[in-house]
Amino acid sequence: MVNVQEWTGLEASALRAALRMSMRAFAEHLGVALRTVAKWEDLGETTQPRPDTQAILDTALARADALALARFERLVFGGSQADGRTADHETWTEDIDRVIVCLSRQNFTFAASLLNRWLSSHSSRTFDPKGLYLYGRSMALLGDLQRDQGVILGPLSARQSYATARGLFVELDIPRRVAQIELSLAVVNEMAGQLDHSARQYEQLATDERLSRRDRARARLWVGTALSKEGNNEHATIVMATATREFEELGEPEDWSVAHQKLALAHRGAGDLTRALHYIDIARQSGTIDSPMQRVRLDTAHGHILLSDPATRNDGLSVLDQAAQVAQRYGLSHQLRSIEGIRKGQRG
Template sequence: MVNVQQWTGREASALRAALRMSMRVFAEHLGVALRTVAKWEDLGETTRPRPDTQAILDTALARADAHARARFERLVFGGSQADGRTADHETWTEDIDRVIVCLSRQDFTFASSLLNRWLGFHNPRTFDPKGQYLYGRSLALLGDLQRDQGVILGPLSARQSYATARGLFAELDIPRRVAQIELSLAVVNEMAGQLGHSARQYERLAADERLSRRDRARARLWVGTALSKEGNNEYATTVMATAIREFEGLGEPEDWSVAHQKLALAHRGSGDLTRALHYIDIARQGGTIDSPMQRVRLDTAHGHILLSDPATRNDGLSVLDQAARMAQQYGLSHQLRSIEGIRKGQRG
């Protein structure tokens, strides 16, 4: 039977997952506080339970049935002590679903701990095809997390995570996933300032049948975004208007709202502040703002437009300050850099 020499939050979280218990039920099962279990989940291997709790965890593992112990062994040791060619697909899939929710709320700490549970201790080549697929999905989500935090270049970055995921999906012959990763890589290139290159990537993907109609419409919208950043605002507004019609036809209110936000910025870039204010008002009223990221992006765009008119400059600074506070609160580094760039532009 597997033994744990030193329990950390990582092993404790793996035991909870292996027992298929919620955090609340697991806390009751062990007789510890719910906040203790939450701490294990958040801090992972950087936290160690007290000696008396270590003994409680030993007992809980010893009393688990054979299936739960096998799941625990695969979660903690991967290919080093377990078979390694299989994984607990059900638990892994559940964790991926939880990561998606965490990222929508910008809960990066918990999302990272869930992903590292699977990515940090396994070699994907030891998994069966289903496990390799889940590994690729986890890598893509890690790329999303790194991108949202502004870590886009370098060996431990969104670009690296996406590139590795693309290689796995290509080996598994899943064209749709490969194309989705290529779309994410185009976003990274745009964030890195490679506007012409990213615009060409978006334009190609906007006609790529491997992608869904929604993803193709998003690629078309992002063509306009890259062009607008290059100063080609007239053509950008035409492309964005086409994307808006596609989102409307698809019944995608959030994408429709985001597209109006980007269209507003393109009109600001061309000097048409009346249209810019018109479209940013549509964006503010037309979608459900249910995440800090959406709020920060919308407020940043609104503040940028208001700053462009001396009569509304103070209002613009106030809106940008509000966006900066929220970006700071949720660790949205890329958004903070954008806000500071807007402020410097006004000071200059």
């Protein structure tokens, strides 16, 4: 039921609780009457919102942040367990929330310890559906951790963790989660240099209704990234500009900032350094999340652009040095390899 096919008052009430809103605030958030929200609370699964309100709830769910989504899924999946597994599930869910925060700050050591606490002591074959779901979420987050550290190939890699998580979500019949994992696998393929394959995956996912509009826009942006890496920079800028407009319409400032960073690199590849510097300046000034990963990505892109002009080459090397120091400090090995690749390209 995580991928809500038909909303009832039960799911609507769960969404309100997951967003941590009062009934009045939730009614204002959706643009519906307070008595409508009160009806959902009172009648639960015995009442169904009207079709137009179903669409409003779909949008509200798609716009919810990761922690709110986790709470919503926990509430929808929740149930009493006579053997004490409910408390176990609650603790596990809290640890998953902590892992999400740790990964946003690149605190990989603590994130890994929280995940291993569950993954190393349990077998997915022993779980009820909710435990299986939590195991799948943990495997997906382990994949995120491995991806951010640059561990993308081999038996203990992001690709393997994502594949395991995908299999579990297929078994649980949660199409949205399956599609999100497929998007993550496409990113891994791009990082591994499989540009044609990843571009095809992105193109398919950019119109995949299993994904939220935001995730579809991300897939479209990454189509542009793959095109740019293949040297098709003019087409890449057109695709990226479309995704950028979608992020603006959706009110997603961080994605909008990332899109400008990628646009800057595509214009650099096309030889238009003036536009490249313009877009990277927008990206550096507009980002709302100050994480080590994002700082390294922005500085790497900025340094790469500066290196492309002999007049600013020394400035570019200095910016790349700063990015490398931060990447080294936080164990961002994929970013370190990217920086070294840029330096070698300049020396070549």
